[in-house]
Amino acid sequence: MKDIRWRLILIAAVIGLSIWSFYPPQTKIKLGLDLKGGVHLVLRVHTDDALRVETETTVERLRDSMQRAGVQFTKADVVSATEFRVEGIQDDSGFRTAAADADTNYDRASETSGYSYRMKPNIVNQLRDQTVTQALETIERRVNELGVAEPIVARYSGADQILVQLPGVSDVRRAKEIIRSTAQLKLTLVEQGPFPNRESALQAFNNTVPSDVEILPGRQEGGGTAGTAGTVFYALKRVAAVTGRDLRDAKQSLDEFNRPAVQFSLKQDAAGRFGNFTQTNIGKPMAIVLDNRVMSVATIQGRITDSGQITGINRDEMIDTVITLKSGALPASMDYLEERTVGPSLGAESIRAGFFASLAGLGFVVLFMVFYYKLTGLNAVISIVANLVILLGLMAFLSSVMTLPGIAGFILTIGMGVDSNVLIFERIKEELATARGARAAVNAGFDRVWWTIVDTHVSSLIAALLLLQFGTSTIRGFAVTLIIGLLSNVFTAVFVSRTAFELILSRRQTAAQTLSI
Amino acid sequence: MQLLNNANYNFLRWKWHAIALSALVILGGLGMIVTRGMPLGIDFSGGTLIIVQFDQPTTEAQVRNAVAPLPGEEVVQQYGDASERRLLIRLPQVEGAVEGNSLEQGSAAVEQALMKAGLSNPTIVNRELVSAVIGADLQRRGIYATIASLLAITVYIGIRFRFSFAVGAIAATLHDVFVTLAFLVFFGYDLSLNVVAAILTITGYSVNDTIVIFDRVRENLRSRRREPLDKIVNESVNQTLSRTIITAGTTFLSVLSIFLFGGEALRGFAFTMLVGIVSGTYSTIFIASAIAIILSGGKARAASATSSSGDVVQGGKKQKRAKAS
Numbered sequence: 001m002k003d004i005r006w007r008l009i010l011i012a013a014v015i016g017l018s019i020w021s022f023y024p025p026q027t028k029i030k031l032g033l034d035l036k037g038g039v040h041l042v043l044r045v046h047t048d049d050a051l052r053v054e055t056e057t058t059v060e061r062l063r064d065s066m067q068r069a070g071v072q073f074t075k076a077d078v079v080s081a082t083e084f085r086v087e088g089i090q091d092d093s094g095f096r097t098a099a100a101d102a103d104t105n106y107d108r109a110s111e112t113s114g115y116s117y118r119m120k121p122n123i124v125n126q127l128r129d130q131t132v133t134q135a136l137e138t139i140e141r142r143v144n145e146l147g148v149a150e151p152i153v154a155r156y157s158g159a160d161q162i163l164v165q166l167p168g169v170s171d172v173r174r175a176k177e178i179i180r181s182t183a184q185l186k187l188t189l190v191e192q193g194p195f196p197n198r199e200s201a202l203q204a205f206n207n208t209v210p211s212d213v214e215i216l217p218g219r220q221e222g223g224g225t226a227g228t229a230g231t232v233f234y235a236l237k238r239v240a241a242v243t244g245r246d247l248r249d250a251k252q253s254l255d256e257f258n259r260p261a262v263q264f265s266l267k268q269d270a271a272g273r274f275g276n277f278t279q280t281n282i283g284k285p286m287a288i289v290l291d292n293r294v295m296s297v298a299t300i301q302g303r304i305t306d307s308g309q310i311t312g313i314n315r316d317e318m319i320d321t322v323i324t325l326k327s328g329a330l331p332a333s334m335d336y337l338e339e340r341t342v343g344p345s346l347g348a349e350s351i352r353a354g355f356f357a358s359l360a361g362l363g364f365v366v367l368f369m370v371f372y373y374k375l376t377g378l379n380a381v382i383s384i385v386a387n388l389v390i391l392l393g394l395m396a397f398l399s400s401v402m403t404l405p406g407i408a409g410f411i412l413t414i415g416m417g418v419d420s421n422v423l424i425f426e427r428i429k430e431e432l433a434t435a436r437g438a439r440a441a442v443n444a445g446f447d448r449v450w451w452t453i454v455d456t457h458v459s460s461l462i463a464a465l466l467l468l469q470f471g472t473s474t475i476r477g478f479a480v481t482l483i484i485g486l487l488s489n490v491f492t493a494v495f496v497s498r499t500a501f502e503l504i505l506s507r508r509q510t511a512a513q514t515l516s517i
Numbered sequence: 518m519q520l521l522n523n524a525n526y527n528f529l530r531w532k533w534h535a536i537a538l539s540a541l542v543i544l545g546g547l548g549m550i551v552t553r554g555m556p557l558g559i560d561f562s563g564g565t566l567i568i569v570q571f572d573q574p575t576t577e578a579q580v581r582n583a584v585a586p587l588p589g590e591e592v593v594q595q596y597g598d599a600s601e602r603r604l605l606i607r608l609p610q611v612e613g614a615v616e617g618n619s620l621e622q623g624s625a626a627v628e629q630a631l632m633k634a635g636l637s638n639p640t641i642v643n644r645e646l647v648s649a650v651i652g653a654d655l656q657r658r659g660i661y662a663t664i665a666s667l668l669a670i671t672v673y674i675g676i677r678f679r680f681s682f683a684v685g686a687i688a689a690t691l692h693d694v695f696v697t698l699a700f701l702v703f704f705g706y707d708l709s710l711n712v713v714a715a716i717l718t719i720t721g722y723s724v725n726d727t728i729v730i731f732d733r734v735r736e737n738l739r740s741r742r743r744e745p746l747d748k749i750v751n752e753s754v755n756q757t758l759s760r761t762i763i764t765a766g767t768t769f770l771s772v773l774s775i776f777l778f779g780g781e782a783l784r785g786f787a788f789t790m791l792v793g794i795v796s797g798t799y800s801t802i803f804i805a806s807a808i809a810i811i812l813s814g815g816k817a818r819a820a821s822a823t824s825s826s827g828d829v830v831q832g833g834k835k836q837k838r839a840k841a842s
Contacts, residue, residue: 362771470710
């Protein structure tokens with residue numbers, strides 16, 4: 001009797017804790033995107049971009065140090081994102097000293113009168129990994145600027161994939177643009193241009209553009225209102241004087257004609273560099289390039305140190321540009337691999353349908369158990385309801401997400417609870433037939449099925465655990481519900497139900513011979 | 518109350534009929550999959566799926582005409598109840614479109630086509646865009662997860678029961694997976710992530726049932742070593758029959774409530790579960806034990822059948838049971 005009292009206290013404590021943990025469910029149970037509405041995005045980071053930048057910078061630095069050391073060479077060119085080649089070297093030892101820096105990240109191989117370089121595999125992996133991490137951090141900052149509640153930004157299955165989940169976002173298009181915009185800001189010299197089209201720009205270089213020049217589109221200057229101007233092309237210096245990394249801050253402002261503009265300022269070291277750059281290039285045209293688009297071109301009037309302005313944009317562009325510039329540039333471009341958008345109305349309907357289906361399922365089961373097992377059926381009902389309460393409690397406690405398939409997992413948990421209870425009850429019935437008395441039958445029933453219950457639950461758990469590796473949150477929701485349901489079912493179907501049986505039996509004065517089952 | 522009083526059916530007599538029937542269904546399903554291909558949902562094939570809500574009643578034909586000029590084969594279906602005025606539009610993956618905003622192309626084209634056709638105020642309530650990269654990735658994981666789950670369950674049953682039983686249980690589970698796939702093809706359901714989740718659940722569930730019977734066989738084997746194995750197995754199936762039917766029945770009812778009331782999004786999932794439950798119960802009664810018997814050498818005596826590997830396992834089990842009680 002004392003034993004039963006402790007067991008009852010334990011059960012009451014578990015149930016109480018569970019209810020406390022998930023009550024009130026509206027705020028404590030987290031809903032997945034398919035129920036709440038929102039967007040699920042998977043992006044791929046083009047890590048090759050970052051490798052190419054690294055190789056380009058290395059070549060640029062190498063040219064510089066060779067020129068300073070007076071080493072003769074005919075060519076130093078980027079071959080691919082991870083390779084470059086230096087040709088026509090006369091003074092080999094002089095070159096080796098000048099190019100010592102390149103050896104830390106690149107493997108060098110001799111060629112006739114030159115060398116080819118290939119990025120070391122571990123450096124490649126490290127750079128790729130770093131790029132994805134940087135992209136992830138940048139996206140996090142942007143999503144926070146967007147003001148989304150409880151967003152998820154995480155690495156996804158592939159090495160170069162990022163998962164973004166934005167609950168309750170209505171303007172999906174804008175969110176996608178802001179996340180993906182590389183926000184690569186460059187201030188660079190204009191070599192030639194503007195040209196009316198890309199072809200004429202190419203012709204200016206006899207169709208062979210030097211490796212340090214690139215041709216980019218831009219808006220035609222001079223048109224008073226934005227939007228009326230056509231597209232023109234500029235030939236620009238590839239290496240920028242200032243990039244997005246050098247930014248200290250960006251904020252909304254107005255240009256001299258009271259049109260929307262973005263005011264940015266530079267970090268201290270960049271400001272010094274920019275000062276020298278503008279000083280030596282007075283009178284030359286300089287372009288402000290954002291995401292490979294020339295935003296504006298102006299002639300350098302004098303030394304500029306620490307600030308500039310992006311003009312020729314509309315109000316919305318201004319707001320979004322400030323967000324992306326402030327959150328920093330993405331180290332590489334990205335594209336979308338997957339998008340799943342659920343409107344909030346559809347989600348609410350799914351909740352209603354799922355809730356109703358759960359109630360109907362539970363109703364079926366309760367009716368059947370009470371009809372078939374009479375009063376003892378109530379034991380099963382108690383243990384199944386206890387199971388659902390514990391399941392909800394643990395889900396709230398572990399802050400796991402309730403999804404639409406998760407609701408199906410709920411209903412399956414009801415089914416599993418019935419399974420275990422029926423298994424036990426049928427066994428007790430059989431044992432009662434051998435007429436050893438109700439108490440002995442109950443004990444034998446529970447003991448004999450214990451290992452069967454363990455076996456069945458382990459095999460279901462195996463299947464559920466393997467479901468977890470599907471990255472989509474909806475399926476994970478299902479798997480988590482199933483796993484928690486299975487574990488708590490062992491407790492309720494065996495421990496809670498047995499305690500209920502023993503409570504009934506202990507109320508009787510004499511050892512009962514019968515049990516209504 | 519008793520569902521089946523002292524059930525005593527000779528299930529094993531029907532074992533070859535049962536195996537033939539199952540083979541027929543499975544081969545029929547596989548034949549259709551081989552000739553027509555397994556219809557894949559956009560989770561696995563990649564593509565665009567949009568659910569559009571209209572102000573006014575709009576027919577499938579109207580929408581089908583509107584999107585007909587788009588490349589590829591479009592699927593247009595009513596989604597949910599007609600009174601909700603929702604239609605599902607599905608486009609295949611656009612060939613060679615990987616870069617940039619191409620993921621959105623299909624969706625944007627549908628929106629334009631609907632506007633052009635002047636259909637009453639279409640609102641997109643749900644949109645799924647899946648690239649081929651993700652589709653292939655999920656396909657790989659789906660196959661991997663199913664195989665891994667079957668293997669892991671085989672290993673577990675192999676440890677807990679003797680070998681021929683493990684084979685019987687896995688044969689029954691594989692049977693259920695294939696029968697479920699066959700019925701999905703027969704009834705024209707697409708293989709989606711939710712459906713794969715249901716199939717994996719079925720693998721766990723199907724083994725459940727089988728384990729209950731095998732546990733009973735093992736228990737009976739201990740007390741009645743002199744009787745033929747097939748007699749003991751048949752009796753064990755009968756002894757657990759009312760439990761098997763009640764459990765399958767109640768689980769079937771609760772999944773039926775998902776199928777009926779759970780909404781359109783869970784329909785494929787619920788259908789898969791329903792087929793799996795019926796197939797699982799059938800295979801538990803007719804297939805699993807039949808294969809275990811055939812592998813154990815037909816009418817071999819229980820004593821000789823257990824002596825080789827069974828005793829070790831049973832010893833371990835006895836110990837554990839002593840601790841548990």
